[in-house]
């Protein structure tokens with residue numbers, strides 16, 4: 196059995212979580228990064244980290260989909276609890292949604308400055324805002340961070356890698372052309388595995404154990420043994436998030 200880390204799950208949205216985590220452990224999952232999106236989910240992931248120590252590691256976030264003018268209240272909560280999380284996520288920008296770019300940029304810049312101040316990696320959502328999110332990170336002295344479920348242009352991926360960052364692969368690596376291209380291009384020592392669960396892939400809700408699907412897809416895309424991909428991606432996640440397992 197492989198040792199795997201699901202580096203991005205919305206655990207608080209999974210209804211039979213206890214069972215989902217048992218199944219994950221049985222599938223070889225040794226760690227799950229539970230990402231928050233707003234104040235409520237941030238509170239939930241912190242408490243999940245307490246319930247499942249050594250398995251669930253909280254990340255505190257401010258998701259662009261959840262943005263409004265009161266975003267500073269969420270950031271205040273993140274700052275108060277920053278020592279209890281392994282990363283700031285899910286954070287970033289999304290120019291496919293009707294939230295003002297100005298507001299997204301303003302909020303993300305504050306997130307980046309928190310990450311820089313407290314030396315936390317970011318778990319970045321960058322859909323249709325790949326260049327802008329990357330530009331916001333440049334020169335900010337933040338630890339190597341993760342561009343989650345990367346589907347952007349390969350030229351921007353090159354810059355993401357030059358800046359020292361990583362990408363993470365979801366089960367969409369089974370069929371999404373831009374995601375497959377990015378994984379093919381990205382060296383294995385910069386790839387993490389994730390599920391973004393409970394996101395639906397091909398109509399079926401995912402769970403942390405589906406990190407096995409991400410593993411299989413990445414192995415096929417890169418034509419490498421599953422064992423090698425499992426070991427390297429787990430090592431990468433441990434390094435990025437400073438996990439103690």
Ligand SMILES: [Zn+2]
Pocket residue numbers: 203205230285391
């Ligand atoms: Zn997500």
